[in-house]
Structure formats: C-alpha cells, structure tokens
Amino acid sequence: MLLIQADRDALLKPLTTVTGIVERRHTMPILSNVLISKQGNVLSFLATDLEIQITCEQAIEGNGPDFQFTASAKKFQDILRAIPEHATVCIESADGRLTIRSGKSRFNLQTLPAEDFPKLAIENSPRVPITLPHSLLKNLLSKVQYAMAHQDIRYYLNGLFIIVDGNNLKLVATDGHRLAFCASNLDVELDRHETILPRKTITELYKLLSDSDNPLHIEFGKNQVQFKFGSITIHSKVVDGKFPDYNRVIPTTNERIIALDRVQLTQALQRAAILSNEKFRGVRFLLSPGSLKIVCNNSEQEEAQEELEISYDYSTLDIGYNIGYLLDVLNNIDAETLLFAFGEQATTSTLVTIPDNPDFKYVVMPMRI
Template sequence: MIVLKATQDKVLAALQSVAGIVERRHTLPILANVLIRKTGGQLQLTTSDLEIQIRTTAELGGDEGNFTTTIGARKLIDILRTMPADQTVSLESSASKLVLKGGKSRFTLQSLPAEDFPLVQEAANFGPVFSVPQKTLKDLLSQVSFAMAVHDIRYYLNGILFVAEGKQLSLVATDGHRLAFSSATLDVEVPRQEVILPRKTVLEMQRLLSDAEGAIEMQFANNQAKFSFGGMEFVTKLVEGKFPDYNRVIPKNHKNTVTLGRAPLLASLQRTAILTSEKFKGVRLNIEPGTLRIASNNAEQEEAQDELDIDYGGDTIEIGFNVTYLIDALSNMDQDMVKIDLADSNSSALLTIPENASFKYVVMPMRI
C-alpha cells in the first residue's frame, strides 16, 4: 500500500512539526519513531516522549485505506533533507518494512508495530476551551521564557506559570533572581486556572507557533494541558508544585522612576559587559539627576565606564546588577522606551514599558 505520495517539502514540513520532541536515545526504542496512521485519505503523524505528545493531520496523497505503523523519525527526516524540495517522494509498506522512494533513490526502512506505541492517556476532565491568536501567545512566551530556571532543584521553577482568570491570560517565569510577567486579553471569560508548563514544552511551543493568522485553543486539566492550532494537537504533562506568589515579588510604589531609550541602554550594557568577569557578571549603575553611569571591572583590574544622559530628578542611587539579567530583558522587548523603578541600592528594580501594564520584569540587585 502506498502510505503517502507528495513533494519532499510537504512531507518534510509535516514530519518536522512533530519531530522536535523525539529523543535520539530513549529507554523505549519505539519513542524514537513517529506513529503513522492512515484513515481514508487522511494521514495522522504522532510523536511522544511520554510527557508530551504532538499530533498533526495532513493530506499527503497515496492510496486510500486504513493503515498504521511506526518508523524512525530522525532517519526519515535525514533522508528527506538530502532530496530536492520539488522531488516527489512516496512511502510504501511491504511486510514489516517501509520503502521510501524519491527519483531513482530507494530506502528500505524497518518499522515497529503501532500497537506498541505508548500514547499519552488524555485527562478526562479538561476545563473550558479558550483561545488567543497564535502570534499573541508567541509574543507572550518570548517575553518571559528567558527568565525560566534551568535544572533548578525547585522543579516548579523549570517552566512557565500560565494563569487564566476572567478575560486575562498571564504568563510568569522566574529563576529566583529575576521574574518576568506578561499578559494578554482573552476573548471569553474563563474561571481561574493556574498551571505550570514544563521547560521542554515551552521551548517546543515557541518553535511551532508562527506569526500566521489563526488562533490557538487551550484547555487545562489537573495534570495536563492541551493546545490546538494549525492542524496540530499538542498534549503535555504539567509540572506539579506551587509556584511562588509573583504578586508579592513585583514591587509597588518605588519612589524613583527613570524613563530612557531601550536601545542606547542595551548598547551601553553590552559594552560594559565585556569587562565583567566570567563568573561574576556584575555591573554598577550610578543614577543621579541628569546622568546614568554604568561601570564594570574584572579580576585583571580592567575597567569599563559608560555614561547616558537621562531625564531624572530623584535620589542618587548606586546599585549593582547581574548584567546578563538586564540584557536578556531589554533584548526581548521591542519597544523604544523602557521605564525603571528603583527604591534604593538593596531593593529589586522593576522594568516596565511606559503606559503599558502588560509587561513587568523584576530583577534583584547584587552586592558589588
């Protein structure tokens, strides 16, 4: 039976959309495979790593009929990549093997039985469906994902908190030294739901979401989240645990405020960052009426100093920060201006966008 027959670019796009979560080495060999299910003229591709499952449906020609099998995902992609985009490729089943043909090339690949493929058990009681445009979610993720922890022992920090309440969807990420918060408006009212999406899920979602028109539908259960967009269905386990109360972390009514251009500040920080020591990425900020001085030094006793003219009339403050935390936030914003609220040299700083309450970034000071 001819399972699929289409041009290389179509087949490759469908495979790549699901293959991001496939691990090359896994305790279960079948998890390196993609589950192919043909129903009539429709082809369904499914991959899983036991925690995340991605499924896409595509029309890729071939014979009509019912057929299921699993085949090594990476190998199939590697072979397809070496063929021209307009090459017609076909996949045929013969006994327990699959034959991939394209032009004068022919590859016979081993398959594993579909019934051995461990599908994720979907939760029985998902909450109500709500949706946002794909681009909105993509932007929200990019505004907070850099602040996620990596391999933190507090496992609930290795991901992003999604909070849906009323008509607002908020995303929060923190690694204990900084916290990023971003929010968007929903089209329907939803009851309050809080879930923590794992780091791997977040990175995969960022890869798959596009700026294309079209909404992404979300549903949350106790231990699972489900996303549907652009012909794909994405089911993931959630991180258990209690996320810190982010409202307590976000400073209120700091009395000193400075608004300045994002690009000049970012450029200045990138310059001074060159002379910070590898281990200790500290920069000193001296803020006084009219001037912001940024300085750094390293173990070789080299020094960098930079000055920016600012519109400021508050207290004189000297405060130290990990320069990477400031650069991360500024390079993930696309606005022209940034507003910084400070209290004193021992309190955390709040970065926001002027006249816009949807993004907040809190960074702890460091002693220098």
C-alpha cells in the same frame, strides 16, 4: 508494499513539526521514533516523550492502503531534508523495514511495531476552553518565557505559570533571580484556573505559533492542557506544584524612576559585556544626578564603561546585576522606552515596566559585584 507516494515537502513539514520534542537517546528506544499513520487521505504524524504529545495531520492525494508504522524521527527528518525540494518520495514497507526512494536515492530504515508506541493518555476531566489569536499568545510568551528556570531543583519554576481569572489571562515566569509578568484581556468571562506548564511545552509551542490572527484553541484540564491550531494538536501534562506568590516579589515602593531608550541601553550593555566576567556576568549601574554609568570588569583587571544622560534627581546609587538578565528583557520587548524603578538601597530589586502599560512587569534582583 508501497505506502506513500508524495511530494517531499508534504512529508517534511509535518514531520518537522512533531520532532522538536523527540530525544535522540531515550531509555525507551521507541520514543526516539515518530508514529506515522494514514486513514483515508489523511496522514498523521505523532511524537511524544510521555509528558508532551504533538500530532500534525497532512492531507495527501492517492488511494493507497491505510497503515501505521514507527521510524526514527531524526533519521527520517534528515533523509527528507537531504532530498531536493519538490522531489517525489516513495515509501515502501517490507519485513519490518522501511524503504525511502527518491530519484536514484534509496534509504532503508528499521521500524518498531506501531502497536508498541506509547501514547499519552488523554484525560476526560472538565476543561476550561479559550480561543484567542496565535499572535496574542505568541506575543505574551515572548515577554516572559526567557525568565523560566532551567533544571532548577524547585521543579515548579521549570515552567510557566498561567492564570485564567475572569476576563484576564496572566503569564508569569521566574528562576528565583528575576521574574517576568504579562497579562491580556479575554473576550469571555471564565472561572479562575491556575496551571504550570513545563518549559519544554512552552518552548515548542512558541516555535510552532505564528504571528497571524488564526484561531488557537486552548483547553485547560486538571492534569493536562490541550492546544489545537490548524493541523497541529499539542497535549501536555501540567507541573504538579504550587507556584510562589509572584505579587509579593513585585516592588511597589520603588520611587526612583528613570526612562531609558531600549535600543540605546541594549547597545551600551552589549559593548560593556565584552569585558564582563565570563563566569558571573556582572554589570554595575552607577546612578548620579543626570548620569547613568554602566561598568563591567573582569578578573584580568580590564574594564569597560559606558555613560548615558538621564533624568535622575536622587542621591547616587551603585547597584549590580547579571548583565544577561538585563539583555534578556531588552531583547524580548519591542517598546521604544522602558522605565526602571529603583529602591533606595542597592539590595532592593529593580522593577522594569513599559510606559502606560500595566500589563507587563519585569523584576530583577541585584547581585554583589
């Protein structure tokens, strides 16, 4: 039975939108599939890993029957990618198998019963709604997401802390070695609400958001958060845990402040990193009046040194960092100049800010080299 006859791109785009969360190998084989259903002239693609669920809808022409089936998300995506652009694709179903035809190409895929596909249970608790432009949230995420922990035993660090408070939206991420904070004003006043979203949710959301001013609708619930924009809906469970008090981590007494050109510093660090220790990725900042020396060396006694002229009138300071932590912030902030605030001791965390912008803070802990 013919289910769909449509342009290849009309199928590939929504399928690609949802397959980012699909694992190739899963303890439940059906979770490697995508649920595809049709009602009227709306085709719906749904994928889930039971923590996150993404749905994308696509309007199609024709008066074919309503249906639903599941098929391997990755295989289906690879097949459609291999078919030429703008080619017509026909999808047929018979005896629990899916046949995909285009031109003289034909593919048979196994299916699993659609009624067995587990969907995320959508909670009905009261929600805190926010509407803001795509570009606003994408910009905020770009400034903090790189600081999230990855597979940390402190599971609440493997995500992003979001605070809605009055007319403020605040985002915080930390892996215990560095912390990124950014904030923005909202057009509405809301009660305080705190949420920790999983790393995977943030990663997928960041990929799917555009730089446009199109509206993004967010609803914060007790155990779930919903994002809705265009034809895409994302439901995500929240991380059940208490995020550490980030305000205690941000230094307030670092008085040795220097202004550094972001591009110049990035290029100097990238050059020095060539000879950094591959395991520890250490870099030393040697501060002295009027000069910043950047030094990297490795276990083979090789060394790289860069020197920048700076405005610095304090005593000398020798402080070490993980060079990756510095490059992360430099590559994700678009300001021309960044302010580095150092403490008096080499054991004090360093605060990185943007001039005249109190809404961004980056804290990096020193390391022994």
